Amino acid sequence: MTAVGVGALLATVYPPAAERALAAWGVRPVAAALLGLGLVSLFAWQRFDRGARVPAYQRTALLLLPALAATSGDAVFLRLVPAALQGLIAALFVVSLRGGGSLLYDAARSLHPYAPDFIAPYCRKSTMFFAGVFALQGAGVTVLALRPPAPGWGTASGVWVWTPVLAASMIDWIVRKSWFRYFGPGPLDQLLRRLLPPENTAPGRRSLEYIRRIRAELGMPPP
Secondary structure, three states: OHHHHHHHHHHHHHHHHHHHHHHHHOHHHHHHHHHHHHHHHHHHHHHHOOOOOOOHHHHHHOOHHHHHHHHHOOOHHHHOHHHHHHHHHHHHHHHOOHHHOOHHHHHHHHHOOOOOHHHHHHHHHHHHHHHHHHHHHHHHHHHHHHOOOOOOHHHHHHOHHHHHHHHHHHHHHHHHHHHHOOOOOOHHHHHHHHHOOHHHOHHHHHHHHHHHHHHHHOOOOOO
16 A cells, blocks of 8 residues: 555656656656656665565556657657556556455454455455556546646646545445445544444444444443
8 A cells, every 4th residue: 555655656746746847847858857866766766665466567567658759859758657657546546346355345354453354355346446447547647648738737746636636535445334334433433333333234244243242342332
């Protein structure tokens, strides 16, 4: 999940920064600087994150675009970098599905060590859903790179493009809460518990029973 977070941060920050840098210095100096930074980060990633899900050839492929920009002087290759980052994020979600796991299930277990095994099928479906969202987002950023708006390419490609992910996250949260009906102590969760009693559905009763059992094992009071 760390690689996804880093990729998302770069995909957000890079477009507005690149737009300003291109206006100030031109294509080749920006491409050369980006290529240098990319090489340094590649060696650092290879040294400190040997167990990363991203294969070395995919990390190296990201350097192709600034290299093409440096040799051709065409800014389109630099504008395509966010699309490549979005595609890489989508690939991370897909690759995590190998072997029956999923990126979101790993994230859930990392955040909540007592997360039950029965959430795994839902996490796989959600992982596939977000892989599709990022792939579509990458396609949208590609269109913006090839046909950039006269002003505001950086904002459109780095900020507004995340609207689908925010909408997808909200949909996923609503579906997850409605299905598992696991509610925390917060006021919003308590309101949802009254609107969606876990006792009324089989998945909700399963979640409630699991929570009660784990809390009893830990010596905690029932929910």
